[in-house]
Amino acid sequence: xxxxxxxxxxxxxxxxxxxxxxxxxxxxxxxxxxxxxxxxxxxxxxxxxxxxxxxxxxxxxxxxxxxxxxxxxxxxxxxxxxxxxxxxxxxxxxxxxxxxxxxxxxxxxxxxxxxxxxxxxxxxxxxxxxxxxxxxxxxxxxxxxxxxxxxxxxxxxxxxxxxxxxxxxxxxxxxxxxxxxxxxxxxxxxxxxxxxxxxxxxxxxxxxxxxxxxxxxxxxxxxxxxxxxxxxxxxxxxxxxxxxxxxxxxxxxxxxxxxxxxxxxxxxxxxxxxxxxxxxxxxxxxxxxxxxxxxxxxxxxxxxxxxxxxxxxxxxxxxxxxxxxxxxxxxxxxxxxxxxxxxxxxxxxxxxxxxxxxxxxx
Amino acid sequence: xxxxxxxxxxxxxxxxxxxxxxxxxxxxxxxxxxxxxxxxxxxxxxxxxxxxxxxxxxxxxxxxxxxxxxxxxxxxxxxxxxxxxxxxxxxxxxxxxxxxxxxxxxxxxxxxxxxxxxxxxxxxxxxxxxxxxxxxxxxxxxxxxxxxxxxxxxxxxxxxxxxxxxxxxxxxxxxxxxxxxxxxxxxxxxxxxxxxxxxxxxxxxxxxxxxxxxxxxxxxxxxxxxxxxxxxxxxxxxxxxxxxxxxxxxxxxxxxxxxxxxxxxxxxxxxxxxxxxxxxxxxxxxxxxxxxxxxxxxxxxxxxxxxxxxxxxxxxxxxxxxxxxxxxxxxxxxxxxxxxxxxxxxxxxxxxxxxxxxxxxxxxxxxxxxxxxxxxxxxxxxxxxxxxxxxxxxxxxxxxxxxxxxxxxxxxxxxxxxxxxxxxxxxxxxxxxxxxxxxxxxxxxxxxxxxxxxxxxxxxxxxxxxxxxxxxxxxxxxxxxxxxxxxxxxxxxxxxxxxxxxxxxxxxxxxxxxxxxxxxxxxxxxxxxxxxxxxxxxxxxxxxxxxxxxxxxxxxxxxxxxxxxxxxxxxxxxx
Numbered sequence: 001x002x003x004x005x006x007x008x009x010x011x012x013x014x015x016x017x018x019x020x021x022x023x024x025x026x027x028x029x030x031x032x033x034x035x036x037x038x039x040x041x042x043x044x045x046x047x048x049x050x051x052x053x054x055x056x057x058x059x060x061x062x063x064x065x066x067x068x069x070x071x072x073x074x075x076x077x078x079x080x081x082x083x084x085x086x087x088x089x090x091x092x093x094x095x096x097x098x099x100x101x102x103x104x105x106x107x108x109x110x111x112x113x114x115x116x117x118x119x120x121x122x123x124x125x126x127x128x129x130x131x132x133x134x135x136x137x138x139x140x141x142x143x144x145x146x147x148x149x150x151x152x153x154x155x156x157x158x159x160x161x162x163x164x165x166x167x168x169x170x171x172x173x174x175x176x177x178x179x180x181x182x183x184x185x186x187x188x189x190x191x192x193x194x195x196x197x198x199x200x201x202x203x204x205x206x207x208x209x210x211x212x213x214x215x216x217x218x219x220x221x222x223x224x225x226x227x228x229x230x231x232x233x234x235x236x237x238x239x240x241x242x243x244x245x246x247x248x249x250x251x252x253x254x255x256x257x258x259x260x261x262x263x264x265x266x267x268x269x270x271x272x273x274x275x276x277x278x279x280x281x282x283x284x285x286x287x288x289x290x291x292x293x294x295x296x297x298x299x300x301x302x303x304x305x306x307x308x309x310x311x312x313x314x315x316x317x318x319x320x321x322x323x324x325x326x327x328x329x330x331x332x333x334x335x336x337x338x339x340x341x342x343x344x345x346x347x348x349x350x351x352x353x354x355x356x357x358x359x360x361x362x
Numbered sequence: 363x364x365x366x367x368x369x370x371x372x373x374x375x376x377x378x379x380x381x382x383x384x385x386x387x388x389x390x391x392x393x394x395x396x397x398x399x400x401x402x403x404x405x406x407x408x409x410x411x412x413x414x415x416x417x418x419x420x421x422x423x424x425x426x427x428x429x430x431x432x433x434x435x436x437x438x439x440x441x442x443x444x445x446x447x448x449x450x451x452x453x454x455x456x457x458x459x460x461x462x463x464x465x466x467x468x469x470x471x472x473x474x475x476x477x478x479x480x481x482x483x484x485x486x487x488x489x490x491x492x493x494x495x496x497x498x499x500x501x502x503x504x505x506x507x508x509x510x511x512x513x514x515x516x517x518x519x520x521x522x523x524x525x526x527x528x529x530x531x532x533x534x535x536x537x538x539x540x541x542x543x544x545x546x547x548x549x550x551x552x553x554x555x556x557x558x559x560x561x562x563x564x565x566x567x568x569x570x571x572x573x574x575x576x577x578x579x580x581x582x583x584x585x586x587x588x589x590x591x592x593x594x595x596x597x598x599x600x601x602x603x604x605x606x607x608x609x610x611x612x613x614x615x616x617x618x619x620x621x622x623x624x625x626x627x628x629x630x631x632x633x634x635x636x637x638x639x640x641x642x643x644x645x646x647x648x649x650x651x652x653x654x655x656x657x658x659x660x661x662x663x664x665x666x667x668x669x670x671x672x673x674x675x676x677x678x679x680x681x682x683x684x685x686x687x688x689x690x691x692x693x694x695x696x697x698x699x700x701x702x703x704x705x706x707x708x709x710x711x712x713x714x715x716x717x718x719x720x721x722x723x724x725x726x727x728x729x730x731x732x733x734x735x736x737x738x739x740x741x742x743x744x745x746x747x748x749x750x751x752x753x754x755x756x757x758x759x760x761x762x763x764x765x766x767x768x769x770x771x772x773x774x775x776x777x778x779x780x781x782x783x784x785x786x787x788x789x790x791x792x793x794x795x796x797x798x799x800x801x802x803x804x805x806x807x808x809x810x811x812x813x814x815x816x817x818x819x820x821x822x823x824x825x826x827x828x829x830x831x832x833x834x835x836x837x838x839x840x841x842x843x844x845x846x847x848x849x850x851x852x853x854x855x856x857x858x859x860x861x862x863x864x865x866x867x868x869x870x871x872x873x874x875x876x877x878x879x880x881x882x883x884x885x886x887x888x889x890x891x892x893x894x895x896x897x898x899x900x901x902x903x904x905x906x907x908x909x910x911x912x913x914x915x916x917x918x919x920x921x922x923x924x925x926x927x928x929x930x931x932x933x934x935x936x937x
Contacts, residue, residue: 051839076385077842078850090840094858104844107854151844161843 002027002062002191003048003159009056010043017043019215020057025159025191030182032194032202035212036238041195042163044212048193049084049161050077062158078107083152084161087168089144091136097123097147098132104155122154125184142173149181153188160185162194166201178205199239203227211235227282228353229266233360236280243332244278247357254279254357258329263302263352270357278360283322283333285354290338291345303352311344387849392767395757402754402816403776405799406791407641407783413634413794420630420797430635439618439636446614446640449528450597453535457592458585460536461543464689467682469551470577471673475686480548482690487541488920489694490877491534492601492894493913496901497697498534499525499605500704500910507700510712526610534602537693539592546591550584556671569673583654590651594644598784600880605901615640616786616880623790623884634794637787645782698917705911723911732888733912736896739807740876743892747811748871754815755822755867760852763830764838781820785880788817793884805887813881818874822867829863830856869927876920 003025010018018040025031033041046052048059050066053074059067061082066075083104092100102119110118123129126146136144145165152160162181166174182205185192196202202209203223211218211226211234218238219231230236233244247254247262254264254277262279270277291308309327320335327348340346414431418424433439464483468476501507502525512518524530554577562576563569578585603614608621615636622633675682704710708718727733755777761767762774780788792813796804803809837859841851857864879894886895893916900909 049839049843051842076847077839078845078847080843082843084840084843086836086840088834088836090834090836092837092840092855092859103841103846103854107841107845107850148840151840155845 001025001060002029003193004060004063005044005048005057006059007057008044008047008054008059010040010047010052011055017215018047018054021212021215021217022057023210023217023220025193027191028186028189030185030192030194030205030207032196032206032209033212034196034199034202034209034239035218036197038214039212040215041197041212045161045163045193045195048159049082050075050080080159081155081157082159082161083155083157085145085148085152085163085165087164089148089165089168091139091144091147091151093136095136096132097128097134097136097139100136100147101150101154104151108155118154119150122150125153125187126150126180141169142177145169145177149184153184156188158190160188160190160192162192162196164196165194166196167198174201181205203239209239211238213238229269229356230280230358231269233278233280233358236356236358241283241333243281243283243330244358245281245328245330245332247277247279249277256328256330260307260328262307262328262355263305264355264357265353266357270359276360278358280356280358281332281350282354283335284320285350286332286334286336287349288323288325288334288336288338288340289347289349290340291347305348305350305352305355307348309346309348311340311342311346314340314342385848388765389767391757392761392765395754395761396769396773399754399758399773399776399819402812402819403779405795406788406816407779409795409798410634410637410787410791413630413790414638416631416634418631419628420794427631430629430631433632434635434639438613439615439632442613442615442618443639445528445612446597446616449531449535449603449614450593453532453539453596454589454592456532456536457539457543457596458589460685460689461540461588462547462581462585464540464686465544465547465551466573466577467675467686469548470573471675471682473675473682473686479686479690482694483541483544485921485924486690486694487545488873488877488924489538489697489917490601490879490894490920491538491599492605492879492898493701493917494538494693494697495534495602495605496897496906496909496913497700498530498537500700500710500906501525501696502530507712514713524610526606526612528607528610528612530606530610531603531612531614534606535596535599537689538599538602539595540689540693542595543588543592546588547581547584550581554580559671563671573673583657587651587654590647590654594647594651597640598644598880600784600786600883601898616784619786619790620883623793630790630794633790637784637790641783641787644784648782698914701910701913701917704906705914707907710906723907724915726908727912727915732891733896735889736891736893739810739890740893742807743811743814744872744875747814747875748868750811751815751818751822751871751875752826752864752868754819755826756864758819758823759827759830760856763827764835764856765848777823778820780816780818783817785813785817785878786883788813789881789884804885805890807890809885810882810890810892813885814871814875814878817878817881818871821870821874825867825870826860826863829860833859872927873920873924876916876923 001024005024006022007020008018008022009016009020021040021044023031033044035041043052047054047067048061053069054067055069058065061080065073066080067073092103095103098119101122102115105115105118119132120129123132126149128143128146128150131139131143136147139147148165165181166177169177178201194202194205203226206223208221209223209226210220213234219226219235226235226239230239236242236244245256245262247256247264253261254267255261264279307327309325309332312324312326312331315322320337321339323334323336323340325332325334325346325348332348334348413420415426415428416424417427417429464479467473468479499506502523504522504524506523506525508523512522558576558580559572562572567575597614598616600616600620603612603617604620607613607617613621619633619636619640622629622636703714705723706719706721708720708722711717758773758777762770762777783791792809796809803812833856838851838855841855842848846854877894879898882892882895883898886892891899893912897909897912897916900912
């Protein structure tokens with residue numbers, strides 16, 4: 001196991017910001033910590049890096065304990081063999097690109113010739129070889145980002161840590177850098193922990209995602225599992241877009257407030273966590289059928305839900321139109337290619353497996 | 363990398379927090395810094411408090427008393443207090459008006475000689491107050507240049523000038539302080555986003571209406587802050603009220619304190635209580651200034667500062683010339699010319715035609731061992747003393763802003779305390795302290811260096827700290843992650859990046875130490891005289907020629923050192 005975090009606790013004074021978080025990252029695995037600001041994701045990352053001293057739990061890097069407050073162990077960051085990319089890049093303004101990238105090697109007293117060779121290699125990987133003698137002030141944001149990346153990998157670390165590295169880039173550059181980071185990490189075959197508040201980033205890059213909120217892990221799983229089978233309302237809402245309909249259990253079936261019966265999935269998991277319940281619907285999982293061509297009555301197929309509704313507002317977004325559909329006593333977001341006028345009667349058709357039951361903590 | 367790093371990670375069960383050797387070095391430096399600063403700052407203040415409750419002078423047997431505080435309400439002290447306050451307020455108001463006007467003319471209008479004025483005002487800022495005061499005494503005293511011209515050249519006898527008045531103090535004080543106001547106001551004026559003025563222009567306001575309705579109100583907090591700082595410097599000022607006020611029997615608190623110590627019947631206890639009262643006044647003013655700057659952080663500086671349109675002066679061109687060049691002439695050029703003239707005369711005469719010219723004053727300086735040793739002392743105090751000051755300021759900033767070890771808030775507090783202690787009060791505190799301390803420091807250069815370093819410590823830590831807070835912490839963190847210890851992170855990353863402000867702080871302290879007189883005046887002895895004190899002594903002996911020639915040399919050294927430092931350390935210019 002490249003990184004192992006067990007029961008990590010971090011307090012600032014009397015305020016606990018990370019409550020006993022545990023996870024592992026394997027060699028070659030890309031793990032994202034996803035959550036809103038203040039959820040403890042950056043703090044957890046900084047504890048792994050050794051930039052923050054944790055108050056409890058054990059952190060191992062490469063099977064060696066680097067942090068265990070109860071045993072009085074706190075390995076300083078410079079002895080942890082890690083590479084890290086900061087949100088602000090942290091490119092040193094008084095050094096050239098080459099000196100920035102070479103720092104982790106020269107500080108460890110590597111012979112000069114070898115430093116040059118390895119710096120060139122690292123810069124080659126990020127396509128920045130030509131700008132080796134530039135000063136940071138002469139670089140664009142995207143180029144600084146590449147220098148930061150080269151500096152993080154030049155020492156061939158066991159572990160790569162990323163603290164929202166793309167949040168200062170513009171949208172286009174962000175997408176290309178995403179795949180670049182992923183390619184690099186695969187080539188180096190190291191464990192990576194990536195902190196972000198951007199769910200799209202987390203879903204597209206990661207092998208595994210951990211969703212955090214208020215210092216707790218909300219859910220841990222593959223991007224597909226998180227999106228399709230959120231463990232609770234928070235994850236469903238934070239990852240992707242969704243509509244939520246209040247439902248309650250009526251014998252063996254689930255019904256909405258106005259009595260519409262819904263075939264749902266994930267009932268066992270949701271019921272285990274208690275509280276109220278809602279059915280979560282992804283806007284792209286719903287098919288809109290004009291009422292005139294829809295089959296009359298309700299479906300008897302237990303794998304399908306068929307519910308009548310009325311088109312409310314519509315926002316044309318180019319690739320599709322986002323409609324708010326009034327149905328089952330609620331407003332439901334639907335993405336559709338069809339052009340429909342407000343007030344038009346429609347039928348909504350969606351699979352039982354796409355109607356995910358989630359618990360809402362009281 | 364694997365073979366270049368020793369994976370010194372402790373296995374499970376190793377007891378004790380891991381602390382690397384560099385961490386211990388920092389720890390030791392922290393304790394040393396803390397103790398040195400604590401001693402530097404608290405000893406003179408504590409001694410002053412002690413002295414204010416004693417009946418006898420320092421070192422003599424005495425008793426406890428509160429009489430010194432009761433004596434604060436005697437007529438003499440009360441009237442000095444009133445004089446101090448009104449001279450301080452009037453001077454500050456005039457300084458703000460003139461200094462801001464010059465800054466607006468130079469930076470916001472189509473005035474042609476802005477660069478020239480900026481350079482001259484910069485020189486005037488470093489022109490020592492006691493030299494300026496001396497020059498104006500030569501010009502404006504009853505036996506001075508103005509009266510000679512009135513009587514002998516123009517034949518007017520009805521009116522005569524007398525600089526030895528409260529008005530004279532205010533006049534010279536304003537000339538001395540205007541550059542300070544200019545320098546504090548030009549930043550906000552240049553940095554102000556032009557968009558506010560453009561909005562006013564598009565709303566139909568004429569250029570001067572924009573100035574009164576938008577620009578000046580937006581500068582309000584900066585003006586208030588600059589006003590309070592000017593007030594503090596004015597009531598702390600010693601040389602100007604001493605040289606002008608003492609002969610004219612106009613007493614401010616700082617000069618009264620000096621008289622109580624230097625002339626019989628000496629009353630060290632009352633001097634101490636006056637010093638504490640003066641410190642309390644400046645302390646309150648500083649607190650008010652901090653409040654103003656904290657609440658007044660208007661978002662007028664947006665960073666993308668679009669250059670605002672320059673206001674055409676039009677018919678106001680000549681008044682603008684008069685204000686700008688008038689100040690430069692009265693505050694810098696005329697005093698310099700008079701000093702050079704006086705230094706070349708055998709006996710003083712206001713009429714250059716009757717003068718007997720000589721170079722004997724300069725020859726005397728060259729041949730006088732005591733004057734040469736004063737130069738040597740000044741060089742040591744400024745050159746070496748400033749290094750100590752900068753190091754302490756640097757360490758204090760690093761610990762209070764970065765490492766934040768236990769007790770750093772207290773360190774932060776005591777570092778700023780000397781801001782509230784006027785120079786002469788600092789000198790008196792040390793005078794009291796070294797009578798009781800076991801170390802024989804009195805009469806050494808060390809005590810002068812200690813006084814200067816303590817007095818200007820906040821300037822050093824503010825200059826360096828001001829830049830340090832702006833440096834992203836992740837720059838150092840990136841170094842740690844890359845394999846650097848904390849100490850290496852400081853040496854390789856933090857220090858190189860903040861070196862401009864360290865150079866700037868050195869420049870600031872060097873200049874301040876070179877010109878400083880108020881905190882040395884009570885501490886010097888014959889062997890430890892510095893140039894400023896030598897000039898003072900010559901002038902007190904009514905030897906205008908020697909005082910002038912030494913002033914000319916000192917001023918030249920200041921201006922040469924200034925250009926040399928700016929040339930050697932281009933980075934110092936920014937602060």
